[in-house]
Amino acid sequence: MLDFNPYLHFNGTAGEAMNFYKSVFGGEFTIYSRYAEVAGGEKMSPEEQQRFIHISLAIGDVQTIMASDNLEAMQDRVTPGTNxxxxxxxxxxxxxxxxxxxxxxxxxVEMPMNKTFWGAYFGxxxxxxLVKWMINYTPAQK
Incomplete structure (x- = not known):
């Protein structure tokens, strides 16, 4: 069965927003990764290094809200209400x-399907x- 999850995009407030959603819905963060932690992160400004590349908030047994911060170069792509x-x-x-x-x-096509650095097949x-989709397949770990 397919799983569907909302994936929210922010202009530097992903951590604040996700902590707010955690206070409302409960749950636990399963992933809390900043740009500083990924390859190439050292080349970013200190502000961009502190932005989130990915946050996952697991709520209950099956629900997950995911989010990330866009980098400065992508700011024009984030419009509140359509993010x-x-x-x-x-x-x-x-x-x-x-x-x-x-x-x-x-x-x-915003990003063609391809293998990613985090091990998924993603696009x-x-x-x-005009509905925006992320398609993700992560093979089972051996």
């Missing part, structure tokens, strides 16, 4: 590819109705 994607957790690489192809048809697109 989210729906993230689909596919069950296979083949399924991820199929979903991405269908959702991006007559839409816009982002906007469908023909």
């Amino acid at each position: 989210f994607h729906i993230c689909v957790q596919a069950e296979s690489e083949k399924e991820a590819e199929k979903l991405f192809k269908e959702l991006s048809k007559d839409g816009e 982002m697109c906007r469908d023909k109705f």
Whole structure:
């Protein structure tokens, strides 16, 4: 069964926002990673290093809210009220590819499906109705 999660984007307030959501909904952070922790982070400004590349807040047994901060170069892409994607957790690489192809048809590819540094097969697109999607497949760890 596919999992769907909201993925929120912020202009430097992801940590503050996610701590607020934690105070409202409860739950635990399962990932809390800053740009300073990833390859190339040392080349960023101190302010950008403290921004979040990814935060996951697990709420209950099946719900997760995810978020990240955009970098300065991406600021114009974040507009409050439209600053989210729906993230689909596919069950296979083949399924991820199929979903991405269908959702991006007559839409816009923001980031083609590709293997990522965090080990997932991942891509982002906007469908023909302007809804933004993240398609993710993470193979089971051996």
